[in-house]
Amino acid sequence: MTLVTAGVVVLDCAEPEMLAAFYKGLLDAEETDATANRVEIRGAEGIRMAFRRDVNITPPSWPRPENSFQAHLDFRVTDLDAAEREVVALGGRPLETNDAGAPHEERGYADPAGHSFTLRLTPPTAPKQH
Structure with missing residues (x-):
């Protein structure tokens, strides 16, 4: 018997409605549940996220060296430039990273509340044409 049926990040x-709107736009998501202190969404590809109100929250401060990467999100995209334009239009901001040695092209961002996430280029899977 399975005890856990689904997981949600x-x-x-401070403002779950605002942050839910950002991720709804980024993930082409729909709102699945909302209360006064929590909003939950499900993205087109099945990604589930929720945003919980904490009026005393201190925004994350990465990439300052004195703070560690406590948690972050990775999203796969097929066009980094187009995805970056969408992130910025939705209220996100680019973060400077010095990870030039990464095996895949990626870029770091912060959502409007300061949580960090990465857009990672998904290489094409179609066979090469000769």
């Missing part, structure tokens, strides 16, 4: 923030 939950981000604490």
Whole structure:
């Protein structure tokens, strides 16, 4: 018998409605549940996230060297430039990273509440044409 039927990534923030709107736009998601202190969404590809109100939250401060990467999100994209334009239009901001040795092209961002996430280029899977 399975005890856990689904998992949801939950981000604490001061304004869950605002942060849910950002991720709804980024993930082409729909709202599945909302209360006064929590909003849950499900993305087109099945990604589930929730945003919980914490009025005393201190926004994450990565990439300052004195703070570690406590948690972050990775999203796969097929066009980094187009995805970056969408992130910025939705209220996100690019973060400077010095990870030039990464095996795949990627870029770091912060959502409007300061949570860090990475857009990672998904290489094409179609066979090469000769």
